[in-house]
Amino acid sequence: MTSWLNRASSIVFSRTPGWGCALVSAVAGVWLALAMAAPELGAQAKPEAERKVAVISDMGSMDPYRDNSSVGVEVQGHLFDPLVDYRGPDFTQTPLVAERWDNPDPSTWRFFLRKNIKFHDGKELTAEDVKFSLELAHAAPTANAKVASITEVTVVDKYTVVIKTAGPAASLLANLGWIYILPKADYQARGADAFSLKPIGSGPYKLERWDKGQRIVLAAFDGYWGGPKTPGRIVLRPISEPSTRLAEFLTGGVDLIQDLPVENVKQVRDSKDLQVVQSKGIRQIFFPLNTRADTPLKDRRVRQAINFAIDREAIVRDVLQGFGEPRTGPFGVRQMGYNAEAAKAAGYNPEKAKALLREAGFATGVDFTWNFCRGCWLKDAEIMETLANQLRAVGIRAKLNLIEVNQLLANQNTGTFQVGMIRWSRCYDSDTILAGIQAQSTTQKWSGSEELDKLIIKARQTLDKGAREKIYQEIYRVMVEDPGYIYVHAQDSVWGKRAVTDWSFQAFAGNTSLTLLYK
């Protein structure tokens, strides 16, 4: 190849500026030949105990009160610790910065911090840092909803913090799982901008390096109070294109891959070197119904009919190929407040759907527009087509309107839609789900009822777990009998890993969409 290029160069180019082109051709030819002939040239030996992870995007900031993107939160979960968290497949309550806590009264929480927790710069974490972090969260639009119930934070002594809430706040501990403790002195000295690039936390990993758009390198913190974690290093590589991410995984460029395409699951399972890691029903897709607009959707019977017309089992089996779970209400089987009786009563029943439409005066059917976005969830376009067909069978004609996700969310925020879409993860605390999806009802008023709002507030203020569970089961029943959403399914999270990589899915921050990358 090189000689061909040189021959062509000598025919065509014999003097300035031709010699420049000849040189270019020769260099290009030699470069390509070398690159292809020496696959190991320049390759670096893999450091011991390093785990490479292909993630779907880069992050914007290391500051947890500036960046709440999914990858951002995942990285922050390794750099920082909260007071307490709910972790693992069963959301085990995990004391972290706080060793223990108590409630002197229903509106007061007293947290006793572990002694000698070090930040990555060697300084000790104290109650002042906790108070500072809560104040930062309160001022941050990305986090203030989590601390909205907190009215006062007091430092009692170096290792004791008292938090007062506006009435009993049953979700406080779950919400605190999102509030990371930052070093007050360092943050104030360097400022938020500098902290965003070079953060200091007290988590099991510290930031070794961040080459934007290329890699985020986390190194195990030797001074971590819980002991150093393995692997010694985690390298996150943002690769947005799914096929490229897969190619890296298949060629050994990475050890873990986020969002393994389901079409490639069999290929991975058939390989003896690779494995699939699946977490069931982690993200539910809610389709909000705008009951305030002047459409047939105002009628509860129409909304019930829509839900009865959907064959969820078929969608999970045939469209999702088993990578999901059916949902007939706001919570899944393992979620606080799941109501088995209400779930069963709301199952697929096309005859009941037709009867309800007749009863509501829509014997000839109803029409509405259903906004959706492409690339927003697993098999979104296929599921939407299937849903439209299932609804058509009972006389409900859904006009599918494909729009860009940001525009879809903007339409929902302004109430200018008929049926939309919200994605929400399975969480430890059901109030996290309801605060997310039902907040719209108290602000934009396109769905919900006074009865439902009262139940949500009551559950939020009930500290007793058993009593709280019953209230959420009642909420489930109300949300099924007077549906403000079309309930269809929750999709699985599918990751790929090398067989030799010792890792399994470990939820944190009480959220199944997030996972720790270390053991």
Next chain:
Amino acid sequence: MLLYLGRRLLQLVPTLLGVTLVVFLLVRVSGDPTQLLLPETATPEDRAPSRRQHGLDQPLAVQYLRYVGDAARGDLGRSLVDGSPAIALVLERLPATIELTVAGMLIAVGVGIPVGVLSAIRRGSLLDRLAMIGVLTGQSMATFWVGILLILIFAVQLRWLPVSGRESWRHLVLPAVTLSLYMLPLLARMTRSSLLDVWRQDYVRTARAKGLRERTVIAKHMLRAALIPIVTVLGLQFGGALAGAIVTESVFAWPGVGTFVLDAVYKRDYPVVQAAVLVVATVYIVTNLLVDLLYGVLDPRIREP
């Protein structure tokens, strides 16, 4: 020449002003960035402070004038996502995009021009026809598809080259080849066409009549004259490739401006999008200015007043 250069540099100002106005209006048509910066549950009351902080509550004309005034002082605003200076975010990624674009261009020049010359020399022959079919095929193939195909063949199947990233010169090979396919076909066709135009000139016939070898006629007399339209196309294509590298960068996870700006567009990070477009426009204009100056080197007649 200096006068000409000065005049062209002055023309930069109104051109860039026009670019800022167009991109300023276009990004704002996409919607309110606070819809995406804040959680989906944020209320209009939650968004108001954010809108005030970023000046989004002001009339458009006021926002634009403030932006232009700040830009004249070198301040292109701060990213709405992480608060860092927008121009710094763009400039730290620009070298990667320029590296990729230059590498792609070198391949396009190194392959495209010789192919075009050979096609012209052997016009009408099987070689000519095959070359033009190959060029047309390359032009018809989508960059995205070519990139993924190259990954499948050379990285996954053959394991000769890495899949993605920017760690060594080997990582540059596949994305540069992919991007070169954007420029190579037109270069090859333009070279062929330009040479064939020059072929028919009287001075070329005279050179042959003087008994010069064909190789000398082509290299010394024809090619230099044919280079002017080729250089023009190169200049235009460089700018196009710079902007078009976005697809190649996405496929190969190349950490350049393209992927970064794509993300900024999705997040409606106005300052970053504006800064990136301004930077790319400036590079494009300066490149074409250099091309214009190069004409004078290639054709002395252009230098004469």
